[in-house]
Amino acid sequence: MKVELRFSTERVSEPIISSVILQEKAQINILRAQVSEDGGRVLLEVPDNQADEIIKAFRKLGAEVIVGKIIEIIEDKCIECGHCITLCPVNAIFFEKDYSIGLDEQKCIQCDSCLDACPTRAIKLYGE
Amino acid sequence: MEYLRHKNINVRKIHNKLQQKRNLQLENIRTIEEINEKIRKGDVNVVTAEEMVELVREKGSTIAAKDVDVVTTGTFGAMCSSGAFLNFGHSDPPIKMENLTLNGVNTYHGNAAVDCYLGVTKMHPEKPFEYGGGHVLEDLVSGKEIELEAAGYGTDCYPRKYLKTIITLQDLNQAILCNPRNAYQRYATATNGRDEIIYTYMGKLLPNFGNATFSGSGSLSPLSKDPNYETIGIGTRIFLGGSIGYVIGEGTQHSPTNKFGTIMVKGDLGKMRPEFLKGAAFTRYGTSLYVGLGIPIPILNEGLAKKTGVSDEDLKTNVLDYGIARRDRPVLKETNYAELKSGKIVIDNKEVSVTPLSSIKKAREIAKILKEWIEKTQFFLTAPVDRLPVDTIVKPMKVVSRIPFVNEIMENVVTCNLNDNIDVLAKKIIDNNVNHIAVIDDNDKLLGIITSFDITKAIATGKKGLEEIMTRNVITVYPEESVDICATKLEKYNISALPVVDRSNKLKGIITSEKISSLLGRIGLR
Numbered sequence: 001m002k003v004e005l006r007f008s009t010e011r012v013s014e015p016i017i018s019s020v021i022l023q024e025k026a027q028i029n030i031l032r033a034q035v036s037e038d039g040g041r042v043l044l045e046v047p048d049n050q051a052d053e054i055i056k057a058f059r060k061l062g063a064e065v066i067v068g069k070i071i072e073i074i075e076d077k078c079i080e081c082g083h084c085i086t087l088c089p090v091n092a093i094f095f096e097k098d099y100s101i102g103l104d105e106q107k108c109i110q111c112d113s114c115l116d117a118c119p120t121r122a123i124k125l126y127g128e
Numbered sequence: 129m130e131y132l133r134h135k136n137i138n139v140r141k142i143h144n145k146l147q148q149k150r151n152l153q154l155e156n157i158r159t160i161e162e163i164n165e166k167i168r169k170g171d172v173n174v175v176t177a178e179e180m181v182e183l184v185r186e187k188g189s190t191i192a193a194k195d196v197d198v199v200t201t202g203t204f205g206a207m208c209s210s211g212a213f214l215n216f217g218h219s220d221p222p223i224k225m226e227n228l229t230l231n232g233v234n235t236y237h238g239n240a241a242v243d244c245y246l247g248v249t250k251m252h253p254e255k256p257f258e259y260g261g262g263h264v265l266e267d268l269v270s271g272k273e274i275e276l277e278a279a280g281y282g283t284d285c286y287p288r289k290y291l292k293t294i295i296t297l298q299d300l301n302q303a304i305l306c307n308p309r310n311a312y313q314r315y316a317t318a319t320n321g322r323d324e325i326i327y328t329y330m331g332k333l334l335p336n337f338g339n340a341t342f343s344g345s346g347s348l349s350p351l352s353k354d355p356n357y358e359t360i361g362i363g364t365r366i367f368l369g370g371s372i373g374y375v376i377g378e379g380t381q382h383s384p385t386n387k388f389g390t391i392m393v394k395g396d397l398g399k400m401r402p403e404f405l406k407g408a409a410f411t412r413y414g415t416s417l418y419v420g421l422g423i424p425i426p427i428l429n430e431g432l433a434k435k436t437g438v439s440d441e442d443l444k445t446n447v448l449d450y451g452i453a454r455r456d457r458p459v460l461k462e463t464n465y466a467e468l469k470s471g472k473i474v475i476d477n478k479e480v481s482v483t484p485l486s487s488i489k490k491a492r493e494i495a496k497i498l499k500e501w502i503e504k505t506q507f508f509l510t511a512p513v514d515r516l517p518v519d520t521i522v523k524p525m526k527v528v529s530r531i532p533f534v535n536e537i538m539e540n541v542v543t544c545n546l547n548d549n550i551d552v553l554a555k556k557i558i559d560n561n562v563n564h565i566a567v568i569d570d571n572d573k574l575l576g577i578i579t580s581f582d583i584t585k586a587i588a589t590g591k592k593g594l595e596e597i598m599t600r601n602v603i604t605v606y607p608e609e610s611v612d613i614c615a616t617k618l619e620k621y622n623i624s625a626l627p628v629v630d631r632s633n634k635l636k637g638i639i640t641s642e643k644i645s646s647l648l649g650r651i652g653l654r
Contacts, residue, residue, distance in 0.1 A: 080487050080488075083331045085471075085483045086341065086481040095471065095483070099488040099489040117331055117411065120407070
């Protein structure tokens with residue numbers, strides 16, 4: 001499953017992720033990492049069966065862990081044109097049989113590619 | 129001779145038979161009055177254009193023509209040529225509005241004192257590419273409050289010079305959606321052959337044919353179902369923005385001879401619904417409005433049954449390279465709406481993801497709603513009071529001074545091979561009085577570029593091999609691109625020259641910033 005970590009600026013230089021990998025002996029995949037003036041944000045893929053322990057371990061080391069929604073398509077705004085589909089590198093967005101927009105949240109890597117392309121600005125990333 | 133004569137007779141016979149069949153197809157089997165009578169009685173048979181395609185495929189056009197009275201169509205796409213005439217009534221003391229904004233968006237007010245036209249592509253100056261005229265129209269239709277700010281120069285009859293107020297759609301005397309060009313019969317498919325992302329009115333196009341977009345609803349598209357405009361004409365009653373509208377003439381750039389017909393439409397904004405009028409923002413291009421539009425086509429004869437039964441496979445369109453910013457963009461291939469709706473097309477031996485920019489789901493919904501309106505006696509058909517032109521073409525703009533293109537101004541480029549040594553290059557630079565040397569392979573393909581600064585640096589740091597000093601990711605231009613593109617690229621990448629290559633990366637010449645400057649200087653002096 002996907003979890004998002006947020007660090008304060010002070011903790012950006014600490015090896016939090018590698019500590020948790022070693023401690024939990026977990027295979028953690030870093031999907032996206034970003035450091036800016038307001039701290040660090042990292043999107044991780046963690047094994048489902050170790051997720052609870054891993055999340056606990058991160059929290060213990062002072063990282064904020066966000067689990068759950070990472071992307072949302074705002075229904076009122078979306079006109080279901082499908083332009084976002086062609087821009088998604090991981091096929092998280094797709095057409096259903098009746099040309100409704102389908103979304104597989106678990107696939108999203110928060111690459112942002114679809115955001116500025118949506119003509120009705122109907123796509124929202126959580127924590128933006 | 130005998131054989132030929134015999135053959136001629138046969139050909140004539142076949143021709144006559146075809147002609148007879150054609151005449152039969154054009155022979156009217158019902159009138160619009162008869163259809164309206166059926167609507168009134170509640171026994172009209174209406175199908176959507178998609179249903180008609182199936183019916184004609186299964187039972188043939190003769191039976192379909194007998195069974196079906198009306199075929200409904202629909203489309204929901206960004207239609208930049210849209211806007212509304214608004215009349216606000218007079219304030220006391222009255223004002224002749226000279227500068228008028230609605231939610232900060234400028235309107236055109238070159239008509240009477242309190243009239244304006246709000247165009248959907250006009251952007252809010254502080255929220256460019258995010259909020260514009262289309263959004264104001266959507267907000268109006270949604271019943272939201274709109275801030276109106278107006279200034280005038282003051283006249284004897286209209287003394288007021290400034291006014292700020294809040295209005296809603298209800299407060300206006302008239303709010304008439306009036307779109308000079310809507311419902312393109314078909315549209316091109318856009319992709320991008322450049323090596324960088326481009327943002328266009330066809331959306332965000334990824335580099336190297338990374339994706340593609342198309343517009344139009346194919347077999348649901350109104351004008352492609354009546355391609356000779358036999359029933360769609362001036363006065364045709366239509367579905368517009370969730371309410372009733374009318375065709376008021378041919379649209380601007382109406383080009384029936386190559387099946388790019390368009391219509392001009394109007395409707396009462398006050399009765400429209402926000403689901404069918406949506407403000408749109410295209411990053412780095414501008415704002416627009418998605419317009420829902422549907423037209424009922426009366427099946428007056430078998431010919432119309434056949435035409436409304438045309439399938440997505442039969443509706444062809446071209447894939448264009450929007451990476452080349454010219455009036456006539458290069459055609460990469462022909463495709464059809466069935467292929468486009470499948471989500472994948474092949475360009476350059478590569479499978480490319482393609483989706484519409486318009487909404488197929490909404491187009492379907494519109495055709496369905498229109499069908500229901502007719503079935504429920506809420507919508508009657510009209511006969512056009514005049515036909516749309518069928519023989520016009522779109523002319524390009526007459527331009528008296530022209531901008532040169534790369535192939536007209538490019539210069540010869542000094543080249544070298546990867547195994548040349550630096551001394552040879554230094555000599556080439558001095559002998560030819562140039563600053564750039566292109567590194568090419570045996571087939572003239574561009575490998576990299578070396579500047580006189582690179583040579584100086586190589587000498588200073590003791591580097592010898594060209595591989596170590598050349599720039600590999602060279603920004604290039606194509607011969608058919610315009611000088612504007614060169615100027616933009618030189619500035620954007622902060623470079624001093626652009627090698628010119630063809631599609632296979634073969635070196636053709638070079639454009640330097642000196643050349644561009646001297647050219648612009650000359651144009652400026654004129």
